[in-house]
Amino acid sequence: MELSLNLSRKSSLEDWLEYISQINPREIDLGLSRILSVYTRFEVARLAPLVITVAGTNGKGSTVAAIEAMLLLQGMRVAAFTSPHIDRFNERFRINQTEVDDEQLCYVFSEIESVRGNIKLSYFEFTALAGFLIFARTELDAVILEVGLGGRLDAVNIIDADICVVTNISIDHEDWLGKGREAIAAEKAGILRAGAQAIFGDRDPPQALLRKAEDLGLTPLCLGQHFWWEREGECWSWHGFTETSNKPKNIETISDLPSPKLLLDNVAVAMQVLYSVAFSWGFSVNLEAQRNLLTTLQLAGRAEWRKDKKTKTPILLDVAHNQGAAEILNKELMNVVQFGHKVVVVLAIMADKRVIEFLNAFGSEVSEWHIGEVDNERCLSVSSLEKSLKTLFTDVCVCTYDSVENAYLGACAKTNSSPNSVVVVTGSFLTVSAVRNLSVSSAGLV
Numbered sequence: 001m002e003l004s005l006n007l008s009r010k011s012s013l014e015d016w017l018e019y020i021s022q023i024n025p026r027e028i029d030l031g032l033s034r035i036l037s038v039y040t041r042f043e044v045a046r047l048a049p050l051v052i053t054v055a056g057t058n059g060k061g062s063t064v065a066a067i068e069a070m071l072l073l074q075g076m077r078v079a080a081f082t083s084p085h086i087d088r089f090n091e092r093f094r095i096n097q098t099e100v101d102d103e104q105l106c107y108v109f110s111e112i113e114s115v116r117g118n119i120k121l122s123y124f125e126f127t128a129l130a131g132f133l134i135f136a137r138t139e140l141d142a143v144i145l146e147v148g149l150g151g152r153l154d155a156v157n158i159i160d161a162d163i164c165v166v167t168n169i170s171i172d173h174e175d176w177l178g179k180g181r182e183a184i185a186a187e188k189a190g191i192l193r194a195g196a197q198a199i200f201g202d203r204d205p206p207q208a209l210l211r212k213a214e215d216l217g218l219t220p221l222c223l224g225q226h227f228w229w230e231r232e233g234e235c236w237s238w239h240g241f242t243e244t245s246n247k248p249k250n251i252e253t254i255s256d257l258p259s260p261k262l263l264l265d266n267v268a269v270a271m272q273v274l275y276s277v278a279f280s281w282g283f284s285v286n287l288e289a290q291r292n293l294l295t296t297l298q299l300a301g302r303a304e305w306r307k308d309k310k311t312k313t314p315i316l317l318d319v320a321h322n323q324g325a326a327e328i329l330n331k332e333l334m335n336v337v338q339f340g341h342k343v344v345v346v347l348a349i350m351a352d353k354r355v356i357e358f359l360n361a362f363g364s365e366v367s368e369w370h371i372g373e374v375d376n377e378r379c380l381s382v383s384s385l386e387k388s389l390k391t392l393f394t395d396v397c398v399c400t401y402d403s404v405e406n407a408y409l410g411a412c413a414k415t416n417s418s419p420n421s422v423v424v425v426t427g428s429f430l431t432v433s434a435v436r437n438l439s440v441s442s443a444g445l446v
Contacts, residue, residue, distance in 0.1 A: 030154065057188075063269050070290060078096060108134055172321070182208045196218065309438055330361055351380040
């Protein structure tokens with residue numbers, strides 16, 4: 001589509017998304033000046049009485065989903081803005097766990113377009129601004145915002161948060177955030193605000209993050225120090241502060257919690273957020289309801305078990321795209337191998353990642369690699385990925401394809417005759433998104 005101003009609120013969402021992707025030619029263009037300039041033209045007072053911003057390298061989406069579900073269960077009216085999406089663009093905007101529909105999105109897109117003038121908003125800025133406007137016009141108690149990239153210069157950071165969550169700090173996006181954990185942490189620390197409650201999900205928080213909190217006069221609650229979790233057979237217990245007001249008071253233990261399908265570190269962070277909100281808002285946590293909720297917590301593409309529609313092969317989808325996330329995924333694969341299953345990985349990954357470190361995180365658990373590319377200019381070429389794999393794993397089968405979809409189909413076809421094989425799809429959100437509709441939901445590896 002040629003860039004034009006012919007779209008209206010009655011245009012299709014597909015046309016709008018194609019249009020806004022062309023306004024700013026840079027896929028990633030950090031900075032607050034553009035979105036802030038347009039946002040102020042709408043004279044929005046506040047998104048909601050409570051704003052929670054979630055930054056971090058891994059686990060942001062899972063943490064947002066857990067907080068959202070927990071607060072909603074307490075009777076709060078909750079909206080969430082997340083990115084990227086897996087199946088549908090509308091996934092990025094949820095109000096009481098219901099996706100915002102096309103009509104409402106197109107209406108707000110047309111409003112933004114009518115006032116932005118010659119300001120070249122990026123795709124993410126345009127969509128984030130749409131979320132802000134929709135939420136501000138909805139009667140809500142809480143809004144949860146997931147940072148897109150970094151924190152300090154991310155579009156979400158034009159909104160001041162009451163609770164600032166940083167899930168963890170790993171090496172990723174160094175071309176934009178700087179080299180090493182300290183530089184990355186300094187960028188993510190940019191979401192912190194004086195007077196807010198800071199909650200950190202990193203067991204070894206970088207000094208840059210702690211210094212920023214100290215400079216702002218914050219007393220952060222840190223996973224592993226101020227709140228934590230412990231396994232209790234097939235259940236787990238959470239230990240954390242149930243009374244907080246930027247100063248931790250009482251530690252409480254919640255035992256016999258059912259294991260969720262999300263990473264416990266992220267659920268533990270969400271629990272601390274829940275109790276922080278409960279204290280400041282003056283309500284009691286409905287423990288029985290929260291226990292029941294834990295059994296259903298699941299998010300697409302995060303250690304998600306499915307099965308192939310055609311071959312019924314067990315499929316594990318995970319959007320891991322950096323070393324830290326790959327190491328977490330590999331722990332799941334170690335369990336798969338321990339129970340006698342063969343692991344076959346379908347992979348496409350972006351070229352700006354530390355690919356060698358990502359691949360090394362899988363150790364010897366993978367029996368075969370089926371590799372392809374996704375439709376994105378940042379994607380690492382199959383030839384480069386094949387070279388890296390054969391350098392690291394000299395005795396492992398590597399099969400190449402012209403697309404990740406064909407890599408998935410090839411892996412499923414090859415493993416169809418092997419009842420103990422599991423196909424793992426990973427490497428990026430785009431990788432998982434490209435093939436998820438070829439499988440159906442499954443209870444797990446049975």
